[in-house]
Structures are given as C-alpha cells and as structure tokens.
Amino acid sequence: MMIGTHSLLPVCGCLLADRISMAAGRPRMFSGWNLVAIGTFGFLPDILSPHLSLESRQSSWSHTVWAAIAIAFLVPLTRYTCKKGSRIPVAIACWIAYALHLAADAISGGIAWLYPWRDDVVGRYYIPSEDWIWYDAGFILLVWAIYRVFPRFAKKQAV
Template sequence: MDAAARLLAIGLAGAMPDLVSPHLSLAARMTSWSNGLPFWGGLTVLPVIVSMIKPRLLPLKLAALLSTAYLLHMACDTISGGINWLYPVGSFMWGDYYVDPVWWIPLDVVCVLTVYVMFRLMPLRAKVREGRERRTVV
C-alpha cells in the first residue's frame, strides 16, 4: 500500500464516526453508537486481527494509526459539545463546547491543509533520508 493510500485510509478512519452513523445535532451525537468507546474497541480489533493474519496487506503500525484517527475524531467531538463515551452499553457524558461551532469548518479546513502538507512532505523526507543513507555508505 503506497503512502497516498495509507493517508486516505487514515483520513477515512478519522471521518468514520460521522460516516457510519451520521448525526446532525448534539442530541443525535449523544445517542450515536459510532461515537462510543465500545464501538471503537470493537472496530480496533478488526484491523489488528487483519494485520496479524496479513501483515503485508495491513501493517500493525497502520492499524494503530487507523484506530488513533478514529479516537481523535471522538476527542474532537468531546471538545465540540461532548459525547457519551460508553453508549450504547452505558452512560458517561463528557465534554463541552470548548470550541465554538463557528470554528468547526475553519478547523476542518486547517486539518485538511495540514494533511495535504504532510502528504507533500513525506516523499521529500524519504528523498532526504535516502540521500543521507547514500552519503554514509560511500
């Protein structure tokens, strides 16, 4: 899997809580099964199992990054109104409007631009590393 495909997979994993269970209101988010630790835990097990069976298809490091991206989305929802971390098996509401809804779209743009810059810098870093390795071999 090349770098672009890995970044796309990580991005989709980060958006997944909203993709698998869309919600347009805070009340809907509080009862969204995709925004709880139980679903995240179950979802994390699947890529880890795949990475153990087929490590070339899905390296363990990528599986961990997919899980982290999903969890970071939940953390962002926590500071943007809160979530019910234990839904649907329990209730543990946590979070508040630390980030005003007016800033959600601009922050999304910043996140997308950051990933774009990272996508552009990763090949550059690989070339620099390759150049250093060539110099140390000679």
C-alpha cells in the same frame, strides 16, 4: 467537528511520522491507500451512525467507548490494503484515527462515552461550531504542506 478534520487529523499525523522516518533513512510506512484507509477510519463514527444534532451524536452508539473496542477487533482487516511490512502500523493508525474522532467530538460539544448505560457527557464546547470550517481549511493546508515541503526536507537529510 466536520468530516475534513476527522479524516485529515490522523492523516496529518501519519504523513509527519512517514516523513520523519524517511528523513532518518527508513522506508515509507504509509502509502496512498493506507492513508485512505486511515482517513476513512477517522470519519467512520459519523458514517456508522449519521447525526445532524449534538443530541443525536450524544445518543449515537458509534461515539462510545464500546464502539472503539469493537473497532479494535476490525482493524486487522486493513491488512488487505497493506504491504506486509506496514500492516501493524497501519492497523494501529486506523484505530487511533477512530479514537481521535471521539476525542475531537469530545472537545467540540461532548459525547456520552458509556451510552446507553450512562448518559454522562464527557467534554463540552471548547471549540465552537462556528470555527469548525477553519479547522477543516487548516488541516487541508497542513496536509498539502507536509506532502509538498517535507519530501524535499527528507531528501536533503538523507544525502
């Protein structure tokens, strides 16, 4: 998948959760900078170990379960970008964003989850690479729609 999908997939989920909680009368969980942090964690595996081919992605240390476990110990650092009440949800969302990146790569060519101990590739091309640009465009439109349409819906529900 491309970087737009990796960063906007978790942001879409967070925006939806935020809008639903606002509709229920609760305060926002994710502010602008929180969404930036979550989006950054979404494309972090590609930044930590850049790759241009499927083979290099499958031998990348950042696309393994070991890296996901290591990231779980780093997400508490996101507390510096958060208000006190939203630190735990943002940290969880950042880790989920990293895990969603691995899941998206698994369905778009596969990854070697246990590399370097095992070279078994999990996943395959369920989404062909020719279609990746359409997923980026779709997530851009989805973020725009959630950002524009749901605030009006949340205001009507809260009244």
